[in-house]
Each structure stands twice: as C-alpha cells, then as structure tokens.
Amino acid sequence: xxxxxxxxxxxxxxxxxxxxxxxxxxxxxxxxxxxxxxxxxxxxxxxxxxxxxxxxxxxxxxxxxxxxxxxxxxxxxxxxxxxxxxxxxxxxxxxxxxxxxxxxxxxxxxxx
Amino acid sequence: xxxxxxxxxxxxxxxxxxxxxxxxxxxxxxxxxxxxxxxxxxxxxxxxxxxxxxxxxxxxxxxxxxxxxxxxxxxxxxxxxxxxxxxxxxxxxxxxxxxxxxxxxxxxxxxxx
Numbered sequence: 001x002x003x004x005x006x007x008x009x010x011x012x013x014x015x016x017x018x019x020x021x022x023x024x025x026x027x028x029x030x031x032x033x034x035x036x037x038x039x040x041x042x043x044x045x046x047x048x049x050x051x052x053x054x055x056x057x058x059x060x061x062x063x064x065x066x067x068x069x070x071x072x073x074x075x076x077x078x079x080x081x082x083x084x085x086x087x088x089x090x091x092x093x094x095x096x097x098x099x100x101x102x103x104x105x106x107x108x109x110x111x112x
Numbered sequence: 113x114x115x116x117x118x119x120x121x122x123x124x125x126x127x128x129x130x131x132x133x134x135x136x137x138x139x140x141x142x143x144x145x146x147x148x149x150x151x152x153x154x155x156x157x158x159x160x161x162x163x164x165x166x167x168x169x170x171x172x173x174x175x176x177x178x179x180x181x182x183x184x185x186x187x188x189x190x191x192x193x194x195x196x197x198x199x200x201x202x203x204x205x206x207x208x209x210x211x212x213x214x215x216x217x218x219x220x221x222x223x224x225x
Contacts, residue, residue, distance in 0.1 A: 042217035042218060045212060045213075048212060090155055090156075094213075099146070100146075100161075106154070
C-alpha cells in the first residue's frame with residue numbers, strides 16, 4: 001500500500017528543545033514537501049525537495065531545517081522551537097506525472 | 113491580491129441540496145487546478161482535477177474559467193458525508209517552482225440532516 005508516514009503524530013515540547021519530525025514514503029517519488037496548517041492561514045509550504053540532496057525554501061522556512069539524504073525520507077528539524085511554531089504539520093509527496101500530492105497523516109505540535 | 117482565494121464559509125446546507133464553491137486565482141499563467149477535500153483533523157486528499165473542458169465525477173462537477181480566473185466545484189444531492197473543508201489548489205506555469213502547489217484556505221461545508 002502506497003503510504004506517507006510521519007512521526008510523531010502528536011508532540012508537546014518546550015521552547016528551545018530541539019526536535020525532529022520524520023517523514024517517510026514508499027511511493028518512490030522524488031518531490032517531497034513540508035507544510036504547516038494554521039487556522040485562518042491555510043496550508044503554507046515550509047520547505048520542499050526535488051530530489052536527494054536538493055532542497056529549497058518554501059513560503060515560511062524561518063526556524064526550520066530539512067535534509068534529504070535518501071529518497072524515501074525527508075525529516076523536518078526544529079533546532080530551537082518557539083511557541084509560534086505550534087501548528088499542524090503535514091509532509092507531502094508529489095506524483096509529478098499527475099501533479100497529485102499525497103499527504104502524511106499530520107503531526108500536531110505544541111511548543112510551550 | 114492573494115494568489116488563491118476562497119470563501120471560507122461555512123456553508124450550511126440541508127441533505128439533498130446543491131452547493132457550489134468558487135475559487136479565484138491571481139496568476140494568469142497557472143496551468144493546473146485541483147480540488148482537495150480535508151476532513152476535520154485529517155490530511156487533505158485529492159478530490160478531483162479540474163480540466164479546461166470541465167469534468168464530472170458522480171455528484172461532483174468541476175469547471176475552469178480561464179478568462180475570469182476562477183475554478184468552481186458543484187456538489188449535487190449533498191450527503192452528510194460531504195461535510196468537510198474543500199481546498200482549491202493551483203499550480204503555476206512550468207518552471208523551477210512548477211510543482212509548488214498553492215492552496216486556498218478552504219471552504220467549510222456542513223451538510224445538515
């Protein structure tokens with residue numbers, strides 16, 4: 001079954017404590033993205049990756065890092081989380097042939 | 113002007129009603145258009161693509177008006193299970209960022225018994 005998985009699904013942490021949200025896909029697609037979703041602001045792209053070792057900033061990259069060392073994984077790193085990063089995060093994989101985007105189940109992050 | 117705009121709703125409609133949503137986009141060179149559905153606290157999922165000639169999938173009809181730069185989604189015979197947020201998605205013209213989808217903020221639909 002084609003899947004995009006994210007871990008953890010829920011996380012409560014404190015300001016400044018580094019954290020990583022993992023994203024993994026078994027669909028063999030090159031293009032992956034991270035989004036955050038906030039009430040009234042919709043989905044906003046944080047970073048994207050067009051292939052291994054190729055990443056670029058989206059619309060709201062400040063405070064985040066990503067890496068793409070292998071095709072299937074695209075972790076999102078918050079080096080020093082702050083309360084304004086409390087949000088619902090989605091990893092997504094794009095099928096570039098059909099331009100369809102498949103989302104992971106989401107990670108609800110709370111930074112105290 | 114925002115890139116993709118949708119009426120946030122909520123649209124509260126009775127079962128069996130017909131409801132339509134519009135979505136306007138600002139980039140006239142946009143090439144691909146989609147409607148996604150998002151249930152509460154869940155991930156968005158593709159509902160249907162929007163083709164220039166318009167397309168239909170059961171009770172759902174999507175249309176594109178390039179001259180006026182909007183897409184629409186029509187739902188006929190609404191079911192309780194149609195209650196969700198509907199996101200309009202636009203992909204710009206080809207180029208380095210051509211796979212960067214731009215999402216509208218969504219229109220919330222509640223179908224009432």
